[in-house]
Amino acid sequence: MSLYYDAATVLTSGPQDGSLRSRVYGNKLNLKSKPAHLYALISETVKFNHFVKEIIDNAAFLSEEPKLTPILSLLLVHDHCFAKGGIAAPAGHSLRQAIERHKARLQAEFTKARLRRKCATLDALKECLLRENPPTHRSQPRWIRINTLKSRLADQLATTFKGYRSDATLGEVAQSPATVKVLAIDQTVPDVLALPPYSDFTKTQAYKNGEIILQDKASCFPAYLLAGSLEERGTIRDCMDGCAAPGNKTSHLATFVVETDHPGSIYACERDRQRSQVLKRMMDKSGAKNVTVFAGQDFLSIDPQDVRFKNVTHLLLDPSCSGSGIIGREDIPTLALPEDPKGQKTRIASTTRTPKKRKRDQEEPKVEVSSAEPLDAEETKDISLDRTRLQRLAALQTRIVEHALAFPAALRVTYSTCSVHVEENEGVVSRVIDSEVARSRGWRVLRRDDQVAGLRDWRHRGINGSATDTGEDSTLTQEELEGCIRCHPGDEEGTMGFFVCAFARPSQREGQAVKHSSQTSESWEGFAD
Numbered sequence: 189m190s191l192y193y194d195a196a197t198v199l200t201s202g203p204q205d206g207s208l209r210s211r212v213y214g215n216k217l218n219l220k221s222k223p224a225h226l227y228a229l230i231s232e233t234v235k236f237n238h239f240v241k242e243i244i245d246n247a248a249f250l251s252e253e254p255k256l257t258p259i260l261s262l263l264l265v266h267d268h269c270f271a272k273g274g275i276a277a278p279a280g281h282s283l284r285q286a287i288e289r290h291k292a293r294l295q296a297e298f299t300k301a302r303l304r305r306k307c308a309t310l311d312a313l314k315e316c317l318l319r320e321n322p323p324t325h326r327s328q329p330r331w332i333r334i335n336t337l338k339s340r341l342a343d344q345l346a347t348t349f350k351g352y353r354s355d356a357t358l359g360e361v362a363q364s365p366a367t368v369k370v371l372a373i374d375q376t377v378p379d380v381l382a383l384p385p386y387s388d389f390t391k392t393q394a395y396k397n398g399e400i401i402l403q404d405k406a407s408c409f410p411a412y413l414l415a416g417s418l419e420e421r422g423t424i425r426d427c428m429d430g431c432a433a434p435g436n437k438t439s440h441l442a443t444f445v446v447e448t449d450h451p452g453s454i455y456a457c458e459r460d461r462q463r464s465q466v467l468k469r470m471m472d473k474s475g476a477k478n479v480t481v482f483a484g485q486d487f488l489s490i491d492p493q494d495v496r497f498k499n500v501t502h503l504l505l506d507p508s509c510s511g512s513g514i515i516g517r518e519d520i521p522t523l524a525l526p527e528d529p530k531g532q533k534t535r536i537a538s539t540t541r542t543p544k545k546r547k548r549d550q551e552e553p554k555v556e557v558s559s560a561e562p563l564d565a566e567e568t569k570d571i572s573l574d575r576t577r578l579q580r581l582a583a584l585q586t587r588i589v590e591h592a593l594a595f596p597a598a599l600r601v602t603y604s605t606c607s608v609h610v611e612e613n614e615g616v617v618s619r620v621i622d623s624e625v626a627r628s629r630g631w632r633v634l635r636r637d638d639q640v641a642g643l644r645d646w647r648h649r650g651i652n653g654s655a656t657d658t659g660e661d662s663t664l665t666q667e668e669l670e671g672c673i674r675c676h677p678g679d680e681e682g683t684m685g686f687f688v689c690a691f692a693r694p695s696q697r698e699g700q701a702v703k704h705s706s707q708t709s710e711s712w713e714g715f716a717d
């Protein structure tokens with residue numbers, strides 16, 4: 189029965205094994221369980237950690253069960269008390285029996301603990317426990333984008349979110365337990381909702397059908413910025429997403445493209461073959477029909493002069509980055525463990541045990557999970573980051589954006605990262621703007637005043653190297669910095685750390701007009717192409 193052993197391995201492996209997500213979804217720990225089940229078990233146990241510990245301590249049965257470590261007991265008792273189907277193991281499994289032998293004691297302690305909190309129902313108890321022990325980081329709302337390829341905001345408010353109060357403030361939503369039905373309609377990007385942290389919509393029909401997409405608000409900025417206002421969308425012909433998997437931004441972009449008079453194609457490149465499969469599935473699920481996926485395709489190997497791409501006017505670049513803006517759910521939780529009569533440590537934060545080989549004495553049973561983090565992570569946090577790696581990333585990011593600027597018909601390009609480092613953000617923009625291709629083709633940072641409403645009003649803009657403790661520098665003008673958009677992780681906006689900047693150049697027609705009017709002042713140098 190690997191699920192509980194695997195969860196214990198994830199929680200006790202050392203810092204060299206990375207973030208929670210990379211431990212669960214990576215292959216390093218030789219885990220056998222389905223990642224989504226594992227992730228759900230761990231995050232749910234973390235939520236009710238103190239309560240479960242209280243029950244185990246009061247039931248005082250660990251000394252009678254040699255197979256149970258404190259951490260295994262937490263995971264198992266959590267599922268025994270809270271999971272729909274109880275412990276996810278066959279009835280005869282030794283771990284399940286080790287808990288169920290003490291069923292009566294556990295039940296009695298559970299009821300006492302619930303009554304101490306004056307909670308009549310399980311839902312009321314959960315709500316109370318989240319209030320008692322709010323997550324240690326600032327609560328981030330659960331952001332949801334309504335996929336307008338398949339549904340409408342009004343329809344979702346009337347179905348999936350029926351009974352939700354929709355006039356809540358973001359602060360109220362962020363402080364609410366998952367059981368409270370409140371939401372906030374986002375004012376920056378259309379069709380985006382904020383729901384209480386830890387809300388789980390993965391079992392709703394709307395999620396399963398692709399009508400709603402779990403996507404951080406910040407991650408919705410690039411496609412919206414690229415598409416621009418309704419009138420500007422008239423200039424969109426074909427689009428290219430250079431670094432597309434899992435495809436959240438691609439499908440978001442598709443929602444704007446289909447609304448144009450003559451919807452063009454979206455070409456979606458993904459270098460990684462496995463992630464390309466996720467991208468394809470995501471395109472199917474979201475109903476993004478006008479997307480052509482180039483699986484296993486390195487964007488840098490695509491020839492901008494290829495006749496297939498002669499009408500590509502808009503490009504979205506969201507390349508791999510350090511992921512330093514990812515917060516909250518990525519952190520390795522520090523669990524309070526039950527008192528251990530067999531002498532184990534009481535906290536696991538500093539434990540660095542190498543996973544032992546263990547007997548897997550049962551087949552993995554079908555698991556009913558109570559919540560699941562989606563498999564479609566846009567990026568994972570790289571905790572082994574050093575300056576050299578940052579420079580390598582920045583060099584690659586710069587090459588990718590410069591490559592995009594060379595597409596003959598390109599008019600607008602966005603570059604985004606979920607990094608907080610100036611080096612990967614304003615630093616890249618600064619190098620791009622100084623590049624030969626940008627200069628020769630008249631590319632500029634899209635001015636704040638020219639940005640789509642909502643993003644124009646977003647108050648966090650680009651920063652100078654001097655504003656950071658790393659002293660990383662960029663040589664952008666004040667106007668260019670104003671054109672850059674930042675999201676700060678953990679602030680009151682409730683987003684992850686994020687950066688996006690759009691580059692624009694006048695269309696050939698506008699260019700000619702500018703050329704004509706500027707010739708009199710002798711300042712226009714014209715386009716190179």
Ligand SMILES: C[S@@+](CC[C@H](N)C(=O)[O-])C[C@H]1O[C@@H](n2cnc3c(N)ncnc32)[C@H](O)[C@@H]1O
Pocket residue numbers: 407430431432433434435436437438457458459460463485486487488506507508509566567588
């Ligand atoms: C941050 S993720 C993209 C997330 C995606 N935009 C979304 O919103 O779902 C970066 C992706 O770009 C891919 N990638 C990185 N460099 C690439 C390249 N040169 N060509 C194509 N894909 C690349 C990575 O494999 C990874 O899947």
